[in-house]
Amino acid sequence: MPYHHGDLRRALLDTALEAVGEQGPAALSLRDVARRAGVSHAAPTHHFRDKTALLTALAAEGWALLADSLRDAAADGDFAELGVAYVVFATSHPAHFAVMRAPGLARADDPELEAAMGQAREQLESGVRRFEDGSTRDAATTALAAWSLVHGLAALVLEGAVPLKPDADVAELARAVTSRLHPPT
Structure with missing residues (x-):
């Protein structure tokens, strides 16, 4: 190009x-x-x-794109759709996702990167707060648990550990996994 x-x-x-x-x-x-x-x-x-500045810019862009995806999913009001949006983002933006999860390659104290990461985190946490309205559980810990689940699924798909058929729908797979996230009864 x-x-x-x-x-x-x-x-x-x-x-x-x-x-x-x-x-x-x-x-x-x-x-x-x-x-x-x-x-x-x-x-x-x-x-x-330098290379670090370029990777930092890519990471910030990736986190901002993820925050936008999560914001769009949150508009639907379904907590599980935040997880679906995360997995779909990761699998449709694998290069961004690779940079976002590569510790030490970007400047963690970059203001633009910090802001974009904060926006994505806020989308996840606000989704949890809406989902657990009235629950006594800690929303930040629940958000971390949900994030861990969908991040792990995205990484497994990208690494080929979850074999997908060529016509597989990643969103449907993510939806099946995130449907396991229900409030305690």
């Missing part, structure tokens, strides 16, 4: 996502991203001072 003119930052992000999808986030290099984008090896440094 050689860059011609327009938004170089976006072109670099898209090219980096492609590279992450092929090689994983740890193998990413600014030089390779520049080569793939058809720009000089110094061009990425106009937007990203």
